Amino acid sequence: MNKLTFFIVLTISLLLMNGCASKNMQADNSGFFKDYEQLKSTQTMLDISKYTHIKITPLIINPMIIDSEQTKSQKELYNQIKTYLNKAYKDMITTSTKLTLVDTPSDNTLILESAVSSVEVHLDDKTWNQHAPIPMGLNVISFNAYMDEDVRLLGEMRLVDAKSGDVVSRMMYTSKDIAVTLSGDTLTLDDFKPSLNAWVKEISKGLNK
């Protein structure tokens, strides 16, 4: 085989391989957890009764919009969500009778790490990935889903033993009944508040078991 023939065969092979490659680039999840195989829906929290203290790390937002494409109002919204949820987490722990909030972890301390994102749900369609990520903001892909009330907040959380670094428990939650509803021309904190409150309530239930 001379060089020209080899080059032509190689080019055609590469083109064919490219042509056969999957066109579906859709991510299956937010990427907060390393492994989603065992975590298809809300997971009951394990026994955390031996822990007496908890440290809350800043909330992570996975908006599914790259930083350079986020608008000023979207960045502002994410900051508002962070502030709102971090305060709600602290209020939740303050009222807890089992755990005390700390800034510096010691023995028997849990570290709460959490993230939120938006997912598009079609609960009547069993073939649809009910955790399909969707931008937390309006773009051409997400606009209709928000208008149709097909968007839910996805909350993800893990509790880590501060001393060993082991993950003690992890949880993923979407409220079926509470949609993120677009009330104006842009998404605002008020559109997310019912879902954020449901998420905090769900964590609280787990921590106070």
Next chain:
Amino acid sequence: MIKILAAFSLSVAFLYAGNIEVGTPLYKLNSYKYESPQGRNMRIPKKTKLVIVAYEKDTGKLVNEFLATKNKFYLQKNRSIFIADIHEMPSIITTMFALPKLQKYKHLIYLHYGEKFSQVTPSKSEQITLLHVINGKIDKVSFISTAKELQENIEK
């Protein structure tokens, strides 16, 4: 002979039942798979009023070029969606040339890669199909071939 006729009638009835036509609920369109040019699975929105379908390269180009002159949310704000049926395009051409071009458009395109969609939806050569939806059902089917007609129907 009777058996053959019965089988033929049943086949016709089966095919007819699967057709997308006047009276068909909008959600039936979700029996077919759509992807954005970026590869995201897409569903037909529940509140859609107009479904624009192009089956050929030239009609698709006409729709895309018209939409490219509009605001990126033009379709959404007019409760319309655009389906480009590209099943006849060779896979290699789609991946190498068509998708990179389509990905540059700011408006949303529902790409359909399957064969059956074109068999069950109404179409005419060199024309764009419009499915007009009222109360979640297809109320009228029309065919257009100019950007002016497209704009009139979207903004109706």
